[in-house]
Amino acid sequence: MEIVGYISQSVINRLDLKIEPNTPVFIGESNIEHIKNRHPYEYDKYYKDIGMIINFPDYVGINPKDGSILFVKLYKIDDEYIRVAVKITSEGKCFAKTLHLLSTCNAERYLEKGTLKRLDTN
Numbered sequence: 859m860e861i862v863g864y865i866s867q868s869v870i871n872r873l874d875l876k877i878e879p880n881t882p883v884f885i886g887e888s889n890i891e892h893i894k895n896r897h898p899y900e901y902d903k904y905y906k907d908i909g910m911i912i913n914f915p916d917y918v919g920i921n922p923k924d925g926s927i928l929f930v931k932l933y934k935i936d937d938e939y940i941r942v943a944v945k946i947t948s949e950g951k952c953f954a955k956t957l958h959l960l961s962t963c964n965a966e967r968y969l970e971k972g973t974l975k976r977l978d979t980n
Contacts, residue, residue, distance in 0.1 A: 859886050862954055863912030865927070865944075872918055872975055873927065877952070883912050883944050885954040897958045904940050907931070908957055911942045917965075919974040927952075930960060930974060939965040 867879040885908070893901045904911070910931070917930040917939075927944040939960040944952050960968075968974040 859884050863909045865952060866913065868977060869915070869918050869927070869929075872977055873920055875927070877946065877950060881950075881952055883952045883954055889953065889955055892955075893957050897956065900940065900958050904933075904957060907940075908942060908954060911940060911957070912944065912954070915977055917969070917974040918977050919968065922973065926955060928974065930965065932965075937962070 861882045862885045863883040865875070865877060865879070865881045865883060869875070870877060870879060890905075893905060912929050914931070915929040916932050917928075919928040919930070920926070921928055921943060924945070927946070929942045929944065931940050932938070933940060939962065940957065941960040942957050943955045945955050946952050965974065969976075
């Protein structure tokens with residue numbers, strides 16, 4: 859188990875989360891294996907950036923299906939939205955569950971519906 863990022867005060871404020879600022883986000887071996895097996899393209903290209911996506915997302919949101927925190931980064935060079943989903947346990951620990959590509963049309967639909975919100979880091 860390793861720490862891959864921290865949840866910032868700006869994310870907490872934007873999503874009205876009930877957790878402490880700088881709460882660490884862990885990733886376990888089973889989640890790494892899930893990403894490698896289910897999302898090999900994303901693992902090869904973006905896993906090294908998982909901490910940056912969590913620490914400096916362009917967009918954040920709450921998954922309405924399972925309550926996980928969504929961290930999304932737009933990589934403008936390749937025009938790809940990459941999403942990291944973080945689950946908060948009942949004990950308040952945060953775990954990165956997955957990392958995968960979010961299609962442009964889904965990203966735009968989530969922004970339109972308000973599921974994803976632009977994170978203003980200024």
